[in-house]
Amino acid sequence: MGEVVLEGRGIKKWYGKLQVLKGIDIKIEKGKTKVIIGPSGSGKSTLLRILGLLEPPTEGNVLFKGRDVYAEKLDLNKIRAKIGFVFQEPSLFRHLTALDNVKLGLRHVLKLSEDEARRKALETLRIVHLEGWKDHYPAQLSGGQQQRVGIARALAMDPEIILFDEPTASLDIELTWEVIDTMRELAERGITMLVVTHEISFAKEVADEIIFMDDGMILEEGPPEKVLMNPKSERARVFLRRLLGV
Amino acid sequence: MEFLLQYSRFIIEGFITALTMTIIGVSGGAVLGITTALLDVYGGRVSKVLVGIYVEFFRGSPLIVQLLIFYFSIPAVTGLNWDAYTAGAVTLILNSGAYQKGYFKGAIEAVFKDQLMAAASIGLTFRQTLRYIVLPQALKIVIPAWTNELVSLGLSTSALIIIGVRELTSIAKTIAAQTFRPLEVYFTIAIIYFIWITIMLKIMDIVYRRVRIPGLEVSI
Ligand SMILES: Nc1ncnc2c1ncn2[C@@H]1O[C@H](COP(=O)(O)OP(=O)(O)OP(=O)(O)O)[C@@H](O)[C@H]1O
Ligand SMILES: [Mg+2]
Numbered sequence: 016m017g018e019v020v021l022e023g024r025g026i027k028k029w030y031g032k033l034q035v036l037k038g039i040d041i042k043i044e045k046g047k048t049k050v051i052i053g054p055s056g057s058g059k060s061t062l063l064r065i066l067g068l069l070e071p072p073t074e075g076n077v078l079f080k081g082r083d084v085y086a087e088k089l090d091l092n093k094i095r096a097k098i099g100f101v102f103q104e105p106s107l108f109r110h111l112t113a114l115d116n117v118k119l120g121l122r123h124v125l126k127l128s129e130d131e132a133r134r135k136a137l138e139t140l141r142i143v144h145l146e147g148w149k150d151h152y153p154a155q156l157s158g159g160q161q162q163r164v165g166i167a168r169a170l171a172m173d174p175e176i177i178l179f180d181e182p183t184a185s186l187d188i189e190l191t192w193e194v195i196d197t198m199r200e201l202a203e204r205g206i207t208m209l210v211v212t213h214e215i216s217f218a219k220e221v222a223d224e225i226i227f228m229d230d231g232m233i234l235e236e237g238p239p240e241k242v243l244m245n246p247k248s249e250r251a252r253v254f255l256r257r258l259l260g261v
Numbered sequence: 262m263e264f265l266l267q268y269s270r271f272i273i274e275g276f277i278t279a280l281t282m283t284i285i286g287v288s289g290g291a292v293l294g295i296t297t298a299l300l301d302v303y304g305g306r307v308s309k310v311l312v313g314i315y316v317e318f319f320r321g322s323p324l325i326v327q328l329l330i331f332y333f334s335i336p337a338v339t340g341l342n343w344d345a346y347t348a349g350a351v352t353l354i355l356n357s358g359a360y361q362k363g364y365f366k367g368a369i370e371a372v373f374k375d376q377l378m379a380a381a382s383i384g385l386t387f388r389q390t391l392r393y394i395v396l397p398q399a400l401k402i403v404i405p406a407w408t409n410e411l412v413s414l415g416l417s418t419s420a421l422i423i424i425g426v427r428e429l430t431s432i433a434k435t436i437a438a439q440t441f442r443p444l445e446v447y448f449t450i451a452i453i454y455f456i457w458i459t460i461m462l463k464i465m466d467i468v469y470r471r472v473r474i475p476g477l478e479v480s481i
Contacts, residue, residue: 069381096384106375110398110474119393120383154476165379172383 017044019081020176020207021066021098026075028061028231035061036072037231043176048208050218050239053228054254059211060103062228063180066209067100080175096124099169099177103184105161107153113140113164114149117171125172139171140164143197159190163197176207183214213258219243227251265449268436275432276453279418282346282428286353286414291407293354294361299391301362302369312362319359324420328352332424345424357414364406368399401472408465412458419454429453 021043028036035058043049051059065072068084068091077084079094107116114136121132140146143163153161162182169177179198183191195217202208202221212218218225218239225242227235234248243259246252265272297315300308319327332348335341343351372395380390419430433450437443 064378067382069378092381092384092386094384095382098382100379100382102375102379102382104375106373106379108376108379108394108398109372109477110394110401120385123389123393124384152475154474168379168383 017046019043020045020079021209022076022078022081023062023066023072024076024078026062026065026072026077028058028065029073035231036065038075039228039231039233041066041226041233043207043209045175045207046205047223048202048210048221049224049226050222051209051211051226051228052213052218052254052258053226057228058231059228060180063100063178063209063211067098067178068095069100092124096120096172097175099172099174101162101165101169101177101179101182103181105153105158105165105185107161107164107168109153112150112152113145113156113160113167116153116164117168120168120172135171136167139167142170142200143167157190158186159193162186162190162194166194166197166201170201170206176209177201179208179210179212181211181213183212215243215258227254229254264440264442265436265445268432271432271436272429272450272453275427275429276457278426279415279421279428280457282350282353282418282421282426283411283415285350286357286418287411289350289354290357290359290361290410290414293358294363294365295396297358297362298365298369301366315355316359316362319356324352324356324417325423327356328420328424345421345426349421349424349426353414353418356417357410360410360413361407364403364410365399367406368403369395371402372398398477401474401477404465404469404472408462408469411461411465415458415461416454 019042023039023041026036026039026041027034039062041049041062051062053059064070066077068077071085076086079089079098082089084091084094107113108119111119114133117136117139118132121127121135122129127135137146137149140149143166145160145163145167148156148160148164153164156164165182166177182198183194186194191214195214198208198210198217199221210217210222222239224236225239226233227242227246227248229250235242235246235251242251243255246255297312301312304312328349331352332345336343336348376394377390380394385393418428421428422431422434425431429450433446437446440446
């Protein structure tokens with residue numbers, strides 16, 4: 016087993032009286048791509064926000080490279096900088112161009128010089144095939160392009176892992192593919208990823224492991240063939256049947 | 262109308278006083294408005310309540326009454342001795358700040374939550390998020406509302422007459438009394454206010470066009 020980059024242990028989350036996560040154990044190893052699927056409201060986004068340190072769990076532990084983030088009171092901002100996050104809705108900074116969106120963290124979090132930050136940002140925009148769009152503002156980009164700038168913004172920080180929360184959910188089909196292709200390329204580059212998605216071809220071809228979540232719990236996990244083709248639980252079977260249209 | 266020319270020096274002085282008071286009031290008010298808006302949006306319970314009391318007082322009473330309080334009542338109680346200009350400037354700042362707090366709060370809240378989450382996700386601290394994300398957007402979004410405040414405060418400087426500040430309206434009153442020609446005098450002064458306001462609107466329009474960013478032209 017490779018080095019574990021990010022781990023959740025016994026994660027539980029309540030919003031008031033509503034329990035959204037009911038004890039989740041999850042590990043993501045270096046260089047691997049893990050995909051989470053599951054019905055709406057099952058707690059996928061909540062789990063991702065907790066693993067991305069964007070909100071604390073009510074109970075349980077989050078470990079980044081083996082260190083317990085909350086128990087050891089580690090500096091959250093420092094670790095967030097090493098965990099990339101791509102959101103469901105394109106969430107670019109509206110007042111900055113594509114280039115400046117990517118550059119901001121490089122300048123003010125990683126403290127690179129203006130020149131270095133610029134070079135790095137351009138290089139990263141090239142990876143997502145948007146170097147020609149560097150001077151455009153978010154409102155001048157399509158949804159798919161915005162998501163790819165968002166990916167570049169996360170990627171440029173040289174994160175240990177990138178978390179994707181249904182990055183194509185708000186896009187139509189063609190735009191979905193350009194984003195999915197970009198993610199596929201990242202996986203090929205060996206970037207560690209945890210991806211919530213319902214793009215089954217991505218899950219099937221790219222994921223090393225698939226997790227099926229329902230009602231705040233993990234009901235299935237394993238290699239794609241096993242989870243997609245041969246799920247144990249009735250709920251996963253029903254969900255997949257609908258998703259695959261079979 | 263030629264008789265007015267011999268008073269032009271006073272009229273210009275009055276205008277400069279009105280303009281100066283407007284600039285002091287609106288820029289002091291901007292600092293106060295931004296600060297109280299941030300306290301209201303991100304602060305604790307106590308600061309929210311204090312901001313609320315401050316805003317209610319200055320938006321809920323006439324400017325003239327506020328001027329009288331700051332020029333007469335407060336010195337009487339505290340022994341503080343300030344001239345009409347200082348009392349006037351302080352009152353304008355506090356008054357404008359109360360209105361501007363509302364505009365800035367709206368603008369700050371218009372910077373969507375998703376961007377704050379995105380800022381956190383790349384490791385920006387709260388302060389950096391304010392500095393690099395929230396304020397640059399809020400300051401642009403607020404311009405149309407802020408322009409209204411500039412016009413409104415400019416016209417409101419005529420209330421300073423009540424505490425004896427020699428601004429445009431009070432100069433006009435003196436000239437009218439000396440010449441017995443109130444019709445021409447007040448009409449001329451009204452035109453001067455109008456031209457002044459028109460120029461300020463034009464300038465703000467140019468500023469807005471310059472700093473405008475595609476997708477951010479939300480007016481509130
Ligand atoms: N900040 C919050 N406050 C209160 N309830 C919340 C909050 N965030 C999520 N929830 C609730 O938690 C449950 C799980 O939400 P979550 O967004 O994690 O599900 P999801 O699996 O991502 O769903 P989807 O596929 O629709 O994105 C839902 O019932 C939701 O209403
Ligand atoms: Mg979700």
